[in-house]
Amino acid sequence: xxxxxxxxxxxxxxxxxxxxxxxxxxxxxxxxxxxxxxxxxxxxxxxxxxxxxxxxxxxxxxxxxxxxxxxxxxxxxxxxxxxxxxxxxxxxxxxxxxxxxxxxxxxxxxxxxxxxxxxxxxxxxxxxxxxxxxxxxxxxxxxxxxxxxxxxxxxxxxxxxxxxxxxxxxxxxxxxxxxxxxxxxxxxxxxxxxxxxxxxxxxxxxxxxxxxxxxxxxxxxxxxxxxxxxxxxxxxxxxxxxxxxxxxxxxxxxxxxxxxxxxxxxxxxxxxxxxxxxxxxxxxxxxxxxxxxxxxxxxxxxxxxxxxxxxxxxxxxxxxxxxxxxxxxxxxxxxxxxxxxxxxxxxxxxxxxxxxxxxxxxxxxxxxxxxxxxxxxxxxxxxxxxxxxxxxxxxxxxxxxxxxxxxxxxxxxxxxxxxxxxxxxxxxxxxxxxxxxxxxxxxxxxxxxxxxxxxxxxxxxxxxxxxx
Numbered sequence: 001x002x003x004x005x006x007x008x009x010x011x012x013x014x015x016x017x018x019x020x021x022x023x024x025x026x027x028x029x030x031x032x033x034x035x036x037x038x039x040x041x042x043x044x045x046x047x048x049x050x051x052x053x054x055x056x057x058x059x060x061x062x063x064x065x066x067x068x069x070x071x072x073x074x075x076x077x078x079x080x081x082x083x084x085x086x087x088x089x090x091x092x093x094x095x096x097x098x099x100x101x102x103x104x105x106x107x108x109x110x111x112x113x114x115x116x117x118x119x120x121x122x123x124x125x126x127x128x129x130x131x132x133x134x135x136x137x138x139x140x141x142x143x144x145x146x147x148x149x150x151x152x153x154x155x156x157x158x159x160x161x162x163x164x165x166x167x168x169x170x171x172x173x174x175x176x177x178x179x180x181x182x183x184x185x186x187x188x189x190x191x192x193x194x195x196x197x198x199x200x201x202x203x204x205x206x207x208x209x210x211x212x213x214x215x216x217x218x219x220x221x222x223x224x225x226x227x228x229x230x231x232x233x234x235x236x237x238x239x240x241x242x243x244x245x246x247x248x249x250x251x252x253x254x255x256x257x258x259x260x261x262x263x264x265x266x267x268x269x270x271x272x273x274x275x276x277x278x279x280x281x282x283x284x285x286x287x288x289x290x291x292x293x294x295x296x297x298x299x300x301x302x303x304x305x306x307x308x309x310x311x312x313x314x315x316x317x318x319x320x321x322x323x324x325x326x327x328x329x330x331x332x333x334x335x336x337x338x339x340x341x342x343x344x345x346x347x348x349x350x351x352x353x354x355x356x357x358x359x360x361x362x363x364x365x366x367x368x369x370x371x372x373x374x375x376x377x378x379x380x381x382x383x384x385x386x387x388x389x390x391x392x393x394x395x396x397x398x399x400x401x402x403x404x405x406x407x408x409x410x411x412x413x414x415x416x417x418x419x420x421x422x423x424x425x426x427x428x429x430x431x432x433x434x435x436x437x438x439x440x441x442x443x444x445x446x447x448x449x450x451x452x453x454x455x456x457x458x459x460x461x462x463x464x465x466x467x468x
Contacts, residue, residue, distance in 0.1 A: 048193050051155040052131070053077070054170065054185050055094075056178075057101040059108055059147045067106040068147070070098035074178060076185050093131070093154075096123065101135055101150040103261070103289035104307060110145030114138065116171075118164055119265035121286055131156055134163040137261065141175045157193060158226035160269070161365065162216055169214060173206065180206060194218045196225075219366055223445045227273040228365060229372040231266035235327040238355045243332075245274045245376060246342035247323045251282060251301040251425050257308050258327040261287050264305035267327055272303060274376045277446035278427040296322070344414035347382060351375040377449055383410070383419055385450040387432065388441045399436035 056074035061067075072094060079090060100121040116138035123131045134153045139146055151170050153163055166188065173180040184204045194200045199217040206212060219225040232241060235258075247254055248271060256271070258264045265286040272280045283302035288295055295304055296317050306314055308328060315324075315333070324334035343351075354375035363371060390406040391399040403423055410416040422428055434442075441447045 048157070050157065050166075050188050050191065050193050051153050051185075053094075053152075053154040054181070055097060055150075055152045055154065056174075057098045057150040057152055059102065059149070062106070066109070068108045069106060070102040070150075072098060073149075076182065077189070093123070097133060097152060097154070099289045099291065100133060100287070101137070101152055103287045104309070105290040108147060110147055111139060112145050114148050115260075117261045118167065119261040119287060120160060120269070121265075122284060129156070132158055134160070134167060135261075136167040136171055138171065159218060160226050160228065162218060162225070165216060169204075176207060223276055224273065224366070224369040224373055227269050227369060228266055229270045229273075229369055230365070231263050232270040233368075233372070235263065235267060236325070236330055238352055240325075240330070240332070241271075241274075241355075242343070242348060242351060243335075243339035244271050244323065244325065246339050247336070248272070248275055248280065248303065249422060249425070249427065250342060251427060252336065253296075253298070253301055253320065253322040254303045255296055255314065255322055255324045256305045256327055257311055257314070257325065257333070258305065259308045261307070263327055264307065268303060268305045270372075273373065275427065276373065276377060277380065277444070278431050281426040281430055293317075342418070343379075344383075344412065344418050346412070346414065347379055350382075351379055354378070377446065378453075380446070381449050381453045383415055384422070384428070385453060387435060391432075391436055393439070397439050399438075401432050401436060 054074075054076045055072050057070050058073040059068035060071045062069050075094070082090060100123075116136060119135050119137070121133045121135070123133065125131070131154055134155065135150050136152075137148050137150045139148050151167055151174070153166060153170075155163065157163075169184060170181055173184055184202070187202045187204060191200050191202060194216070196218055199215050202214045202216070204212050204214055236244075244254065254271070256264055256268055258267065268284075268286045272284065280303055282300060283295065283298060283304065285292070285295065285302075285304045287305050287307070290310065293306070293310055293313060294317075295302060296306070296314050296319055299320055319334075321336045322334055323332060323336065323339065325331075326333050355372065358371065386409060387401075387406065390402040390409070392402055393399045407416055407419045407423060410419060423432075441450075
């Protein structure tokens with residue numbers, strides 16, 4: 001296929017090379033063939049900087065027509081004395097960001113009302129490293145019709161709830177003066193990112209309000225700190241979420257449609273987070289800019305969000321088999337047809353039963369995340385949690401995965417049929433490659449759940465022997 005969507009392999013790959021126009025950079029970016037884990041937001045231990053840049057992106061009129069061009073009108077910090085390669089890389093990064101802050105296209109008109117939206121995007125470099133853009137789009141303070149602008153924080157850290165709170169503070173200060181933002185962001189830049197469960201407190205002075213102390217707390221369970229499942233649950237039924245999960249597990253093409261940027265961003269992050277401890281390793285764009293809509297024609301796997309205004313354009317595109325999810329109506333507009341049959345029936349029932357328990361009880365955001373994520377983690381524990389026992393190691397510690405023995409160890413025929421397919425995916429391959437390199441299983445949340453499950457099985461066997 002032609003156009004900007006041709007062979008898109010990332011949210012946006014920032015390709016190293018000579019500088020050029022945004023259009024040229026995007027064409028280069030989408031042709032980059034290297035593979036990387038776009039959605040794998042690693043568990044940050046703490047201690048590094050919160051962010052790289054705070055940007056304000058505004059709409060500037062193009063000529064005499066109705067078109068506007070998103071442009072960076074504020075940047076903190078301003079970097080000086082960069083080496084030539086660093087400067088070129090910064091120019092490419094800053095040149096691409098406005099497109100993702102205003103993915104809806106260039107036709108705008110001044111407004112008197114506009115609901116603020118919080119969303120995010122992911123930029124993937126050629127080396128696989130990721131930069132996340134946390135955005136707050138709103139109307140600036142003032143009277144009469146005006147154009148929205150975007151505050152955008154660029155960071156390597158995936159922690160959406162925490163950065164949403166930071167954007168609240170930035171927005172509050174911007175209503176007073178841009179000059180008030182600087183000391184707050186400077187203090188944040190000098191602070192170390194907290195470890196899971198820890199808090200960093202910033203001291204900030206605001207005119208007419210005095211000194212404020214702002215506490216930023218990181219969730220204790222860091223594997224879910226980059227996600228909020230509430231939007232996904234509002235838009236879809238449990239059975240539909242299960243079918244999306246099944247499609248993602250087999251690395252199919254999935255498109256989400258919604259009106260709002262916030263809904264798209266939150267739902268696609270939530271869908272990808274269900275794959276934990278595995279990482280989506282293909283095209284991943286929470287909100288596809290209008291200029292990159294050709295992405296939906298790609299023959300390779302993707303998970304993308306598209307605004308509802310482009311629905312007809314998507315429907316008219318020459319797409320191969322896709323799952324097209326209308327988040328506004330809670331329906332599937334297109335599907336392959338076998339989504340209900342991908343996962344083993346017994347394990348599907350287990351997931352649905354667990355999701356249905358206690359749904360009417362009030363829950364905090366962290367409790368809700370654990371309630372939704374837990375059954376899917378348990379699914380992987382039951383199907384592939386025995387992986388470490390089937391990595392045969394050489395004297396030097398290098399491991400070799402025994403694939404056939406691994407799936408034959410499953411006693412359930414339905415589970416075995418599923419796992420035989422799953423081991424062929426990049427999701428599993430990338431996971432097992434890391435496991436082969438490590439002498440011991442990583443001491444994370446997934447390993448904890450594996451150990452708990454094995455202990456429960458031993459207790460059950462012990463009780464059965466006692467009864468006999």
